[in-house]
Amino acid sequence: MERRPHAPRTPRRRRGIATALAFGLATVGLLPLAANATPADAAAEPTSTAAARGANVPYVEYEAEDGSYEGTLLEAEPDRPFGHTNFGTESSGRKSVRLNSTGQYVEFTSKSATNSIVVRNAIPDAPGGGGQEKTLSLYADGKFVQKLKLSSKHSWLYGNTDDPEGLTNRPGGDARRLFDESHALLKDSYPEGTEFRLQRDADDDAEYYVVDLIDLEQVAPPAEKPAECTSITEYGAKPDDGEDDTQAIQAAVTADQKGEIDCVWVPAGQWRQEQKILTVDPKYPGNPHNQVGIRDVTIRGAGMWHSQLYTLTPPHEAGGINHPHEGNFGFDIDDNTQISDLAIFGSGTIRGGDGGQEGGVGLNGRFGKNTKIKNVWIEHANVGAWVGRDYxxxxxxxxxADGLEFSGMRIRNTYADGVNFSNGTRNSTVTDSALRNTGDDALAVWANKYVKDPSTDIGHDNAFTGNTIQLPWRANGVAIYGGYGNTIENNMIADTMNYPGIMLATDHDPLPFSGTTRITNNRLDRTGGKFWGESQEFGAITLFAAGQDIPGVTISDTEIHDSTYDGIQFKSGGGATPDVQLTNVKISKSNNGAGIRAHGGARGSAALCNVTISDSADGDTLIEPGSQFVIGEGCRN
Known part of the structure; x- marks a missing residue:
């Protein structure tokens, strides 16, 4: 979703109305990220329910700086500046390791068996732009395993503007989106306790390598074809040959949609796809683009590591594609569709930039009813999944979408949103999913007005539950714009570059908030930041009543640690945030802000029950001069 500048905030003051509510949050050490675990720098003592937070991911995540290494430790500055070619700010845990010369390495001991690896890394762009490919050497217990292929094709966006459409792939000036990821399925499986080393050997000849984090996972063998399914190979698709398989995939999907087969099977292999899969030859000649999705279709794969759809052509270079706005890969879905256990790898390189170029959408459409998406890996898209189409x-x-379910998703390295519930989406969920390095909101509900009946088609009763969200390089971890009955629960959110970990807002002209919006049992580490020409500082949780009010907000059983600015922020706007209830909330170490801050133009009230705040630069609670906001203690039954 495009971000436009918010109204300038009142300059931060070191002195104001500050009230100590409680003190003394304990700290604990760093741990690998495993199932339901905190991302790096888990510093505040967890509550009794903390084990339920985050996705139940099958991999263990290791921070480069927590292992042994020979190289240069990169760290973010105290205000974590973004957009200035700053590797520290864009690193997980705000730290990474740079390998400058031959023989330098990062080494760590595996906590479980593994036969795969993902490395979040940065290497330089090509001198003229467009990226380059280099290798880095992987060792296990001192023995060479293989070369890992690293690429900067999908990273390095240039420009001094915070408008995404103003960034370019052409080198010059400051850059952002510096990191990307490389993954490999290894030939052998290695037991727990293996010493893995990423080393720069003599033939690894990038100018430098920055290693941020590593995922190790024991990937199961490919699943067998279900008896009821028909393979895309029966329609002419051939794996791993580099030829375009779109025609065969589309033919299989169309056959399923017509009831000629019961299920589409995507076997293990690399399958090239250069056009969007949709309903072909729609009977709507007045529509300038084909925007009719598939329905009554089931598509199954052998596993996200095994059945992988990919495109080689960036959407803006494809020419003549069948779905110009949403790109040349993935699926357009209208109703009653199930997709599971495969990967969709786009080839986007930019959002906007020269000529309004976009990176395509992995899954898009109306989605309708009875649609379920499970265990799908999406990468290098403009948007992972955009749910909704204008009436x-x-x-x-x-x-x-009504009752739509996303689960077990792995969405990474996008140029805009991870999943956006738009156009009246209701009763829908994203659960147990991991999102990393999204270029806009990782998860969002946008209750927009482009619906059939604005009085009833309001985004409502959606839930983002049990997800792990890391490193949005632009915008929020989770955002809700309007609607009612929406819930943000049991999530782990870490390392937003410039915006809140969680934001409720009425910019983007949504339908009104009403009823209740629940934010409960979430953990936020190192979130918030500075944006819009560095004129605005955002809290870890920010409520921004830009024009309309935001009523009915409850924030409970939540921990906020190591925020770049404020822990919870009530932002100046034309509306109010009345009667906010904060219960069982712990805020520690607001580095450059207050525990709770109300801007000078903020209106509304917040009642605090069992809220503890410690170690905030600007005090525990701060109401800026001129504000009509009221903060008080108060528990409800």
Whole structure:
């Protein structure tokens, strides 16, 4: 979702109305990220429910700086500046390791068996832009395993603007989105306790390598084809040959949609896809682009590491693609579709930039009812999944998502949103999913007005539950714009570059907030930041009533640690945030802000029950001069 500058905030003051509510949050050490675990620098003592937070991921995550290494430790400055070619700010835990010369390495001991590796890394762009490919050497217990292929094709966006459409792939000036990821399925499995080393050997000849984190995972063998499914190979697809398999994939999906087969099977292999899979030859000639999705289709793969769809052509270079706005890969979905156990790898390189170029969308459409997406890996797209289509597009096909389920998703390295619930999406969920390095909100509900009936088609009763969100390089971890009954629960959110970990806002002209919005049992580490020409500082949780009010907000059983600015922030705007309830909230170490801050133009009130705040630069609670906001203690039954 495009971000536009918010109204300037009142300059931060070191002195104001500050009230100590409680003190003394304990600290604990760093641990690998495993199932339901905290991202790096888990510093505040967890509550009794903390074990339920985050996704139940099958991999263990290791921070480079926590292992042994020979190289240069990169760290963010205290205000974590973004957009200035700053590797420290864009690193997980705000630290990474740079390998400058032959023989330098990062080494760590595995906590479980593994036969795969993912490395979050940065290497330089090509001198003229467009990225380059280099190798880095992997060793296990001192023995060479293989060369890992690293690429900067999908990183390095240049420009001094915070407008995403103003960034470019052409080198010059400051850069951002410096990191990308490389993954490999290894030939052998290695037991717990293996010493893995990423080493720069003599033939690893990038100018430098920055290693941020590593995922190790024991990947199961490919699943067998279910008896009821028909393989795309029966329609002419051939794995691993580099030829475009779109026609065969589309033919299989169309056959399923017509009831000729019961299920589409994508076997293990690399399958090239250069056009969006959709409903072909729609009977809507007045529509300038084909925006009719598939329905009544089941697509299954052998596992996200095994059945992988990929494109080689960036969408803006594809020419003549069948779905110009949403790109040349992935699926357009209208209703009753199930997709599971495969990967969708786009080839986007930019959002906007020269000529309004976009990186495509992995999954998009109306989604309708009975749609379930499970265990799908999406990478290098503009948006992972955009849920909803404007009513005016093709009115007779109106069918907003209702009961849509995303689970076990792995969405990484996008140029905009991870998953956006738009256009009246209701009763829908994202659960047990991991999102990393998204270029806009990792998860969002946008209750926009482009619906059939604004009085009823309001985004409502959606839930983002049990997800791990890391390193959004632009915008929020989770955002809700309007609607009612929406819930943000049991999530781990860490290392936002410039925006809050969680934001409720009425910018983007949404339908109003009403009823309740629940934010409960979440953990936020190192979130918030400075943006819009560095004129605005955002809290870890920010409520921004830009024009309309945001009523009915409850924040409970939540821990906020090591925020770049404020822990919880009530931002100046034309509306109010009345009667906010904070219960069982711990805020520690707001580095450059207050525990709770109300801006000078903020209106509304917050009642605090069992809220503890410690070690905040600007005091525990701060109401800026001119504010009509009221903060008080108060528990409700």
């Amino acid at each position: 005016s597009n093709i009115p007779e096909l109106w069918g907003p």
